[in-house]
Amino acid sequence: MVADSPGDPVRNVGNSRLKTHRASALKNRLRAWLPPLAGALLLIISGWILHRELQSVSYREVRQALHALPTSHLLLALLFTALNYLVLSLYDQLAFRYLGGQVTRARIALTALTSYAISNSVGFAVLSGTAVRHRFYSRWGVSAADLARIIVFNSSTYWLGLLALAGWSLAFQPTPPIQSGLIRASVPWLGGLCLALATAYLVLSALRKAPFQVRGFEIRVPTPPVAFQQVLVSMADWALAAAVLHTLLPESGPSYGTLLGAFLAAQVFGLISHVPGGLGVFEGAMLLFLGPYLPVDQIIAALILFRLIYYIIPLVFALLVLLGDEAQHRGEKLVTLGKSLGGYSTRLAPRALSVFTFLAGLLLLASGATPADQSRLLWLADILPVGLFEASHFIGSLVGVALLVLAQAISRRIRLGYYLVVAALLAGIMASLLKAADWEEAMVLACVLVALVPCRNLFDRSTTLFNGRFSPGWIVAIVAALGSSIWLGFFTFRHVEYSNDLWWQVALNKDAPRFLRASVGAAVALMGFGLWRLLRPVSPVAELSSDEAIADATRIINAQADTLPLLVYLRDKALWFNPDHTAFVMYGIRGRTWVSLGDPVGPTVPAQALIRDFVEHADDFGGVPVFYQVKPQQLFLYAELGMSFAKLGEEARVPLEGFSLQGRRYRDLRLAINRLAKEHVDFRIVDAAEVPAIMPQLKAVSDDWLASKSASEKGFSLGFFDADYLSHMPVAVLEQEGRILAFANLLCGPSGEELSVDLMRFASFAPRSAMDGLFAHLFLWGQAQGYQWFNLGMAPLSGLEVSPVSPVWARLGRIIYRHGESFYNFGGIRSFKAKFHPVWESRYIAYPGESSLLLILADIAALSAGSYWRLLR
Numbered sequence: 001m002v003a004d005s006p007g008d009p010v011r012n013v014g015n016s017r018l019k020t021h022r023a024s025a026l027k028n029r030l031r032a033w034l035p036p037l038a039g040a041l042l043l044i045i046s047g048w049i050l051h052r053e054l055q056s057v058s059y060r061e062v063r064q065a066l067h068a069l070p071t072s073h074l075l076l077a078l079l080f081t082a083l084n085y086l087v088l089s090l091y092d093q094l095a096f097r098y099l100g101g102q103v104t105r106a107r108i109a110l111t112a113l114t115s116y117a118i119s120n121s122v123g124f125a126v127l128s129g130t131a132v133r134h135r136f137y138s139r140w141g142v143s144a145a146d147l148a149r150i151i152v153f154n155s156s157t158y159w160l161g162l163l164a165l166a167g168w169s170l171a172f173q174p175t176p177p178i179q180s181g182l183i184r185a186s187v188p189w190l191g192g193l194c195l196a197l198a199t200a201y202l203v204l205s206a207l208r209k210a211p212f213q214v215r216g217f218e219i220r221v222p223t224p225p226v227a228f229q230q231v232l233v234s235m236a237d238w239a240l241a242a243a244v245l246h247t248l249l250p251e252s253g254p255s256y257g258t259l260l261g262a263f264l265a266a267q268v269f270g271l272i273s274h275v276p277g278g279l280g281v282f283e284g285a286m287l288l289f290l291g292p293y294l295p296v297d298q299i300i301a302a303l304i305l306f307r308l309i310y311y312i313i314p315l316v317f318a319l320l321v322l323l324g325d326e327a328q329h330r331g332e333k334l335v336t337l338g339k340s341l342g343g344y345s346t347r348l349a350p351r352a353l354s355v356f357t358f359l360a361g362l363l364l365l366a367s368g369a370t371p372a373d374q375s376r377l378l379w380l381a382d383i384l385p386v387g388l389f390e391a392s393h394f395i396g397s398l399v400g401v402a403l404l405v406l407a408q409a410i411s412r413r414i415r416l417g418y419y420l421v422v423a424a425l426l427a428g429i430m431a432s433l434l435k436a437a438d439w440e441e442a443m444v445l446a447c448v449l450v451a452l453v454p455c456r457n458l459f460d461r462s463t464t465l466f467n468g469r470f471s472p473g474w475i476v477a478i479v480a481a482l483g484s485s486i487w488l489g490f491f492t493f494r495h496v497e498y499s500n501d502l503w504w505q506v507a508l509n510k511d512a513p514r515f516l517r518a519s520v521g522a523a524v525a526l527m528g529f530g531l532w533r534l535l536r537p538v539s540p541v542a543e544l545s546s547d548e549a550i551a552d553a554t555r556i557i558n559a560q561a562d563t564l565p566l567l568v569y570l571r572d573k574a575l576w577f578n579p580d581h582t583a584f585v586m587y588g589i590r591g592r593t594w595v596s597l598g599d600p601v602g603p604t605v606p607a608q609a610l611i612r613d614f615v616e617h618a619d620d621f622g623g624v625p626v627f628y629q630v631k632p633q634q635l636f637l638y639a640e641l642g643m644s645f646a647k648l649g650e651e652a653r654v655p656l657e658g659f660s661l662q663g664r665r666y667r668d669l670r671l672a673i674n675r676l677a678k679e680h681v682d683f684r685i686v687d688a689a690e691v692p693a694i695m696p697q698l699k700a701v702s703d704d705w706l707a708s709k710s711a712s713e714k715g716f717s718l719g720f721f722d723a724d725y726l727s728h729m730p731v732a733v734l735e736q737e738g739r740i741l742a743f744a745n746l747l748c749g750p751s752g753e754e755l756s757v758d759l760m761r762f763a764s765f766a767p768r769s770a771m772d773g774l775f776a777h778l779f780l781w782g783q784a785q786g787y788q789w790f791n792l793g794m795a796p797l798s799g800l801e802v803s804p805v806s807p808v809w810a811r812l813g814r815i816i817y818r819h820g821e822s823f824y825n826f827g828g829i830r831s832f833k834a835k836f837h838p839v840w841e842s843r844y845i846a847y848p849g850e851s852s853l854l855l856i857l858a859d860i861a862a863l864s865a866g867s868y869w870r871l872l873r
Helices: 015-056 059-068 071-099 105-121 129-139 144-172 181-207 224-248 256-273 281-290 296-328 349-368 374-381 386-411 415-436 439-458 472-492 500-504 511-535 547-557 564-570 604-620 632-639 667-678 688-709 770-784 808-819 826-834 853-865 868-872
Strands: 212-214 217-219 574-577 584-590 593-597 624-630 643-655 681-686 731-736 739-748 754-762 789-796 839-848
Touching: 059 296, 071 105, 071 144, 071 224, 071 296, 105 129, 105 296, 129 144, 144 181, 144 224, 144 256, 181 224, 224 256, 224 296, 256 281, 281 296, 296 349, 349 386, 349 415, 349 439, 349 472, 349 511, 386 415, 386 472, 386 511, 415 439, 472 511, 547 564, 547 574, 547 584, 564 584, 564 739, 574 604, 584 604, 584 853, 593 604, 593 853, 604 624, 604 632, 624 632, 624 643, 624 853, 632 643, 632 839, 667 681, 667 770, 681 688, 681 770, 688 731, 688 739, 688 754, 731 770, 739 770, 754 770, 770 789, 789 826, 839 853
Parallel strands: 593 624, 754 789
Antiparallel strands: 212 217, 574 584, 584 593, 624 839, 643 789, 643 839, 681 731, 731 739, 739 754
């Protein structure tokens, strides 16, 4: 905040760097869209395979195959599933043995079972198993670094068993008959490669003693006994998972060894697709691999049951565990320091409920695409008119689409979305009971409703329901869900010959017309919603401060000590308050970057909730939330949300208690004051009320300074010349015979603890010692007024420690600091402030770990400069 010293580490970035940042922005957008688009493409391919393979089978045959499976096989599949998830818990047990942790085995088992049930079914795109581990383990004292090591350890365990079993299956088991001669010949070699990779890990554990260093993160190689146990546990995991599916197949199917190879290959395809749970992709691959051994209807029946037993039932169990934990520990504080592992959340229950809501919508759509039970319809026909069946069937599909869309609002904790979902579930329950007395479906919807009702307090956001954006993942998921239900309907009723008369046929046995009308209604509703989203006017998301907002901010500022919040009077930033207006952040937007200047202003408790609210508000609009120039004491608040940190530089603060110009320490300042006195240059403080009277002189000095520096006004984190802004606070001036030579507006901390300056300018005809003399006078004046510190502002990129294990940003920042003088005087700023012998305190930037830090810093620099064009100029 001194002499227009930009606190921005990439102030005057060159043309080529701007192009690089724009290319990085394009790359980030492509990165956001490519995974869901790739998943959608693989789903389309899998759908085409399913459609092709299912040409010879009917919906009724699949139902018959489901009913034909013996109950004993279902019970055995449930037993294998339970054993498999118990083995999965051994992943974390081994990881804690590897780390030497002190968490009890029961807690480890519960956490592991919950996280694997979620990550297996939902994947990391919506609700990460890593986030579940963070939630529980951080509560029990596990550090973020150890949590990262657990994730790395478990990932290696996961792949070790896959490589070992795949290698054994490919090398020693018969290959499916659909493979070509070239593929058949290469399969044993591929199996040998998999076995070699697994063996190499065991050899590495025996030979490698020193830990690996990855970007400053230390990973120790497990000992040979632990590595061998990793292989055994992972092999047992994969073998049991395949055994679940093998149990659900008829006895005339392939041998277990043949099935294991097909199962592992299909799972790999599902992992590559990034589709949650490999849904659709896994099934398509299994149809291809098992087609030579079994009829399609039996394969489909087994896959449906496998999806239900191995994925859905454990997922429901895990989500209920999360909901129960949320109710019990709603107010508990999870303190975790360190770098994000990509998506921690301190409140997982809303996301869990959003999954429930989405699945409920999918259930209603699938129900609308399949025929009703005729015996129940005939029973209801004696009581209710046929038209009621038709209306309830149509309404059920519309409610299904509504639940798919509203699931996003549940994830965002929006209060109105919560009430709409409750109403939609009630409507869905009524529709399920009226359209075919489908009490099973109504019970499932009622369970979701029961899970929602106790969680009302979690939905405390009053933001507009659809004011935020739908991420690419949400869009693809909603469209895929509706498309899958339509495909299911056409598959079910493909034996019905299409004619235009189908649309108008109304009768108890006319299931196909009901499906067509419901599907068109659902598609039109979703299309209408999409068009409304595209055509509606976009609400402003960063309105500049109003007089009422400034008044509220002033009340909050006056209750704290820092001077940085006084930049709110520039009125070039938007303000975001907590509901009680006891805390606020001041922020600006450049591109997709939403930048909060400093920590939230206000008490710690409301500020903590305000950080989460600001992050969610930015995410509503697809923004990247960033907190700029935050203090190290507040880093834990951002760690709770899984944000990453990077050091920006160091802030210089001069202690005023006991300050004196006597002695050698401040000899240069004493000489500067003496020179000014000899030249009859006087120092005085102009009160805020008297500043308007000297405004023309201040403007002349400012214009002369800008012209001599060939500079332009900045903003956001730096002050600019504005009459209203300068009139809010006192101004220190140096004047000679009534003519102002230099000035600096004072930022006086409300509590009387800290003093600083922002706009500091001097005329070209001012003495060379003007700046040093002005600071010396300000130190003495501040001491006389009882201030304890004089804040000189931040020296960007200073104090970055560089070592062989330093992160990339620290190394790059150090290079820019040493060799970037043509862009910005980094070293000069540090030297200028160092001569006042300040106390240095680190300042950080908190940002989402998956975002590009350089792009964020470039956006912040452009935000302060006013635009990228002004930045380049």
